[in-house]
Amino acid sequence: MGKGVLHPFWDVGQEHPLPPRCVPPRRxxxxxxxxxxxxxxxxxxxxxxxxxxxxxxxxxxxxxxxxxxxxxxxxxxxxxxxxxxxxxxxxxxxxxxxxxxxxxxxxxxxxxxxxxxxxxxxxxxxxxxxxxxxxxxxxxxxxxxxxxxxxxxxxxxLDLTAAEGLRDLVQAETEAQRRQALRQMDGELGRLYQRWSDLLTQARARGGRTPGPRRQPARG
Missing domain, CATH: 3.30.1360.120 (Probable tRNA modification gtpase trme; domain 1)
Structure with a gap:
């Protein structure tokens, strides 16, 4: 009774915190x-x-x-x-x-x-x-x-994508479903959406212009 068993499961979220922008304001x-x-x-x-x-x-x-x-x-x-x-x-x-x-x-x-x-x-x-x-x-x-x-x-x-991944993991019946749910719980989909959000924010900051290929300076 003196010694316990390490229980790390609920500590995972602390080691891999979600980006603050992935979570809407509490209000x-x-x-x-x-x-x-x-x-x-x-x-x-x-x-x-x-x-x-x-x-x-x-x-x-x-x-x-x-x-x-x-x-x-x-x-x-x-x-x-x-x-x-x-x-x-x-x-x-x-x-x-x-x-x-x-x-x-x-x-x-x-x-x-x-x-x-x-x-x-x-x-x-x-x-x-x-x-x-x-x-x-x-x-x-x-x-x-x-x-x-x-x-x-x-x-x-949890953000919404991780919450959906948790639900899918509980309901997973195949190996493919399990792998996909774990990737989503780990934040893969949330990070993808965050990159899209960053690109859209940058485009709006440029007045609606999306980043394009850089032009080479003219020589001569």
Missing amino acids: QMRHLCSAAHGDTVFALSSGHGKCGVAVIRASGPGCRAALQSLTGRPAPPPPRVLALRRIRDPATNEPLDCGLVAWFPGPRSFTGEDCCELHVHGGPAVVSGVLQALGRVPGLRPAEPGEFSRRAFRNGK
């Missing part, structure tokens, strides 16, 4: 996310049905309090490290499962907010019990469909 995106400012959302992220491991994710300022409530520990584990914890219902103190928890303080997280994950056994009763326990923590509510990605977009962690 233009408020209508895209119906969540009130400051609330914390949670959801099952690994899909429904019986499985060996289920991943439950939360995002928002209440994540630290949620971990404290469900694990009984005064502090979360070190950032981006999986730690073994006994998970209990905060209302009854009844044990729900023994699983791994991870803590991702913002802005170095998928959404740019404080985030946490609970890796529990994937039985329906376990998953249901943990979700109900999270719902009893003040300030937490179930996430709307796609809300984690919307928050990442709102906070500049």
